[in-house]
Amino acid sequence: MSGSQRPTAAISHVFRGTFIHSTQETAVQILEDALLGVDTGGKIAFIGKAQTLDKLSRTFGFSPSQVTQLKQHEFLMPGMVDTHIHASQYSFAGTALDMPLLQWLNTYTFPVESRFKDLEFANRVYTEIVKRTLRNGTTTACYFATIHTDASLLLAQITNDFGQRALVGKVCMDRNNAVEDYKENLQESQEETCRFIAELLNKKYPLVKPVVTPRFALSCSGAMLGQLGALAKNNRLHIQSHISENEEEVKLVKELFPESESYTDVYHKYNLLTDKTVMAHGCHLSDKELDLFRETGASLSHCPNSNISLCSGMLNVRNVLKHKVKLGLGTDVAGGYSASMLDAVRRALDTSKVLTIQDPDYDTLTFEEVFRLATLGGSQALSLDEKTGNFEVGKDFDALRVNVAAPGAPIDLIENEAPKILLEKFLNLGDDRNIVEVFVAGKKVVPFTGPAE
Structure with missing residues (x-):
């Protein structure tokens, strides 16, 4: 994985953890202990390795304290x-x-x-x-x-x-x-x-x-x-x-x-x-x-x-x-x-x-x-792949935060499974209780808040 990045607006979210998405060449690409930054326009500003945090924080002007750490059994995937x-x-x-x-x-x-x-x-x-x-x-x-x-x-x-x-x-x-x-x-x-x-x-x-x-x-x-x-x-x-x-x-x-x-x-x-x-x-x-x-x-x-x-x-x-x-x-x-x-x-x-x-x-x-x-x-x-569909820099951040071990959800984890196994379990066994947050164009839309609800 290369540290992809582009000049951008101010950073609104930075996530650290496992990201799972598809590319044209690879059906499932897993990025472990990675960083993903979202700018105030809702676009993916950078993807990099966790050890480059200090460099990325200087380049994009965010504080390392802003970083949201995903839990052990969590991953981000495209919506x-x-x-x-x-x-x-x-x-x-x-x-x-x-x-x-x-x-x-x-x-x-x-x-x-x-x-x-x-x-x-x-x-x-x-x-x-x-x-x-x-x-x-x-x-x-x-x-x-x-x-x-x-x-x-x-x-x-x-x-x-x-x-x-x-x-x-x-x-x-x-x-x-x-x-x-x-x-x-x-x-x-x-x-x-x-x-x-x-x-x-x-x-x-x-x-x-x-x-x-x-x-x-x-x-x-x-x-x-x-x-x-x-x-x-x-x-x-x-x-x-x-x-x-x-x-x-x-x-x-x-x-x-x-x-x-x-x-x-x-x-x-x-x-x-x-x-x-x-x-x-x-x-x-x-x-x-x-x-x-x-x-x-x-x-x-x-x-x-x-x-x-x-x-x-x-x-x-x-x-x-x-x-x-x-x-x-x-x-x-x-x-x-x-x-x-x-x-x-x-x-x-x-x-x-x-x-x-x-x-x-x-x-x-x-x-x-x-x-x-x-x-x-x-x-x-839907001819929307220039805007969404995976975690490429420059695309809108449409994403699900998945917790495979969410309390009360239908998945019981017996062992400490690798990310690909967690994805497979989620696809076969999971439901909305495992989807703890949903983002569209960088905005958190689930859980519901505000007048729309």
């Missing part, structure tokens, strides 16, 4: 990135998982989402999901809201108030919905989506941005997809949607868009596959479609809990990585029943092992690789 979550579905998370996707949407999801025209209801749900995800270590979330502009703006305000980094999308849909009061017409959608984007950008929230959100090809006419593709292109906005989640959906998309070669080609024709696009699921994508993802720079969000819970399919992550497609993890609440990214890590490993059971030659994912998907991989999938 986790949830690349696909429906904030509006949180009220029924953990229930209603007895149907395949399309029936599930009409029976459970659309009726609940239609209630978000009530801002009081929206405020209750959105406040709880932002608090829950932050407590569980999600420092960045890519949220689907609903078709309701004001409620979607409220979600953005709540994420800003709690200090979470977020992409927030007002959902767009103009067909194939059995719930009559939960759809838009083309003109209304265009006007409201433009209003949502303009009003959110005008708020100038430092960490919360809009994302263009066609629900998926089945819910959107070609005209709507074309409008949204142009809107995203003209404003250089992020895009999120769903793709190839289950086989019935893939078949219906082929019938609705017979002129397109594939599901991926539908989005590509309407300028919705860009280097700022994240598509959820992708369980049934062909190699040719993955090549198109790679060529356009579009990314996938792997949502293993939802894929299993709705019996949609199992994503072959190894094949996605082989095609050099950017990939992150998503909880996909409420198709996925848990809002915790630790659950997404575990279900990703489970899915990989099921694929290995089916084919003993399959190259099972390691926990180190899935750790990278949950952190750096997610930031890459």
Whole structure:
């Protein structure tokens, strides 16, 4: 480890202890007895060895007494990135998982989402999901809201108030919905989506941005997809949607868009596959479609809990990585029943092992690789990796302070384990009780304090 550093503003935090993160080359890099400094702008100012404390304190103008010493069983890791979550579905998370996707949407999801025209209801749900995800270590979330502009703006305000980094999308849909009061017409959608984007950008929230959100090809006419593709292109906005989640959906998309070669080609024709696009699921994508993802720079969000819970399919992550497609993890609440990214890590490993059971030659994912998907991989999938994802100097300090031996938490340490074992135990056994502090852009956001709480 070199003593990385850069000229910076004044130092606000200095930590000493173990830091665990991923790089492009290394799935898990462990820095023991190291120093990490955060400047008043929330960026990582330096990383160095502990024995260089005196030199670093002189260079950066802080007192050695400012240093926060991590405990024996503690480490800092990057915040986790949830690349696909429906904030509006949180009220029924953990229930209603007895149907395949399309029936599930009409029976459970659309009726609940239609209630978000009530801002009081929206405020209750959105406040709880932002608090829950932050407590569980999600420092960045890519949220689907609903078709309701004001409620979607409220979600953005709540994420800003709690200090979470977020992409927030007002959902767009103009067909194939059995719930009559939960759809838009083309003109209304265009006007409201433009209003949502303009009003959110005008708020100038430092960490919360809009994302263009066609629900998926089945819910959107070609005209709507074309409008949204142009809107995203003209404003250089992020895009999120769903793709190839289950086989019935893939078949219906082929019938609705017979002129397109594939599901991926539908989005590509309407300028919705860009280097700022994240598509959820992708369980049934062909190699040719993955090549198109790679060529356009579009990314996938792997949502293993939802894929299993709705019996949609199992994503072959190894094949996605082989095609050099950017990939992150998503909880996909409420198709996925848990809002915790630790659950997404575990279900990703489970899915990989099921694929290995089916084919003993399959190259099972390691926990180190899935750790990278949950952190750096997610930031890459959302095209935010210049700002966050690991502990590189100059990036924002989005981090979790993890205590593997936290009192009352679900991990019992019998021996004095090495840091990599502590990480593995946390990923497999830990929960929010092990996450004692959460930082986003250098600001401590958990435990909650102040008016947001």
